[in-house]
Amino acid sequence: MKIGIDKIGFYTPHLYVDMNKLADARKVEPEKFIIGIGQEKMSVPPITQDAVTMAANAALEILEESDREKIDYVIFATESGIDHSKAAAIYVHRLLGINPNARSIEVKEACYGATAAIHIAKGHIALNPESKVLVxxxxxxxxxxxxxGEVTQGAGAVAILMSANPRIIAIEDPSAYHTEDVMDFWRPLYSNVAFVQGKYSVELYISFFQNVWEQYKKKTGLELKDFESFCFHLPYTRLGLKALKTVIDEGAEEEQERLLANFELSRSYNKVVGNIYTGSLYLSLLSLLELNTDIKAGARIGLFSYGSGAVGEFFSGIVEPDYRDFLYVERHGKLLSSRREVCISEYEEIFQETSLADISGKKFPIEKDPAVICLAGVKDHMREYVYKCNEI
Incomplete structure (x- = not known):
């Protein structure tokens, strides 16, 4: 039985900063951000958007009523959770009107979380073939x-509907994975910003990729020539290219050209959204599938997931026939093109506003946010989410 991605959508807030202007404000050569880091724009979340609303908005566009009825598991991967106890998945479950006879949980392992969720979903569907899982x-x-690390900020969400007989990508077995207890990136409970040892984290990312790639080849017998493309977790888009270049010589010249060309397409969305942690790898996959119109059914795509702290995994998926019929290319293009650029002073003001630890008792200006689902305020320490035209 094939199990994999049946639908995939994403959401990013309606505001962004231009990296050229951020570089000027920080007295840095723009080339360092645009070329050296590989970022062109950075999404900026207003106070009306958080991890819950972004996930709900991402899922809203892909779910039909029949999906809501069949979903019996909602798995929310995040390192931007809003509560130490209650799973963010429960809020989304309600906002989207999903079947009440469902499990809803939150998982965490830095940027690896969504990959863990996908494999949990795959195991659940193997035992319950009629089920659908929202990741x-x-x-x-x-x-x-x-x-x-400022240049590697960002905001956004990816929603994936997992099912048997998927219409976009079937996830293959086996995977290769690796865990080490390291401190390359972390965010203690008392801090609302992350700490990172940048150079060390880059070294680990690349070494983990090489480790799981070697494992994967031994497990499967597959080689570089067997892949149409590699997609990477992209905290910044230049990092994936660095990793790819460490193995690219394993392929013939034609294979190298194909992999490098597809990598450029796979990082297009990430370059203008920024780092979205758990959703980053899958935004890269979405970018590849929507922008490369020549990928044929049966093509194999390699996926490298990395979560600091650290866990890494390499696995693969096979593109299904007519997969493009189930993508939302026009909608995603409009989402990105309709965003509003903010100047540096406005970006800094928004950053400070959304950094406040105590927002209880406040109302937020949802009329300024074009998203369907917004955070309207906090009352008695409870977040008030609004589905516009239908307050829930």
Whole structure:
């Protein structure tokens, strides 16, 4: 039985910062951000958007009533959770009107979380073939103003509907995975920004990729020539290219050209959204599938997932026939093109506003946010989510 991605959608807030202008404001050569880091724009979340609303907005566009009835598991992967106890999945479950006879949980392992969720979903569907599982990867990447990590911030969510007989990609077995207890990136409970040892994290990312790639080849007998493309977790888009270049010589010249060309397409969305942590790998996959119109059914795509701390995994998927009929290319293009650029001072003001630890008793200006689902405020320490035209 094939199990995999039946539908996939994403959401990012309606505001962004231009990296050229951020570089000028930080007195950095723009080429360092645009070329050296590989980022062109960075999504900026207003106070009316958090991990819950972004995930709900991402899922809203892909779910039909029949999906809502068959979903019996909602798995929310995030490192931007809003509660130490209650799963963010429960809020989304209600906002989307999903079948009440369902499990709803939150999972965490840095940026690896959504990959863990996909494999949990795959196991559940193997035992329950009629089930559908909603996997959500939603995050706000924050390092602070005028920090070395500022250029790798971002915000957004990816929603994936997993099912038997998927219409987009069937996930293959086996995977290769690796865990080490390291401190390359972390965010303690008392901090609303992350801490990172940048150079060390890059070294680990690349070494983990090489480790799981070697494992994968031994397990499967597959080689570089067997892949149409590789997609990477992209905290910044240049990092995936660095990893790819460490193995690219294993292929013939034609294979190298194909993999490099497809990598460029796979990072297109990430370059203008920024780092979305758990959803980053799957935004890259979506970018590849929507922008490369020549990928044929049966093509194999390699997927490298990395979550600091650290867990890495390499696995693969096979593209299904007529997969393009089930993508939302026009809708996603409009989402990105309709965003509004904010100046640096407005971005800094929004950053400070959304950094407040105590927002209880406040109302937020949802009329300024074009998203369907918004955070309207906090009352008695409870977040009030609004489905516009239908307050829930």
């Amino acid at each position: 959500l990867g939603s995050d706000i990447s924050r390092y602070g103003l005028n920090t070395s």
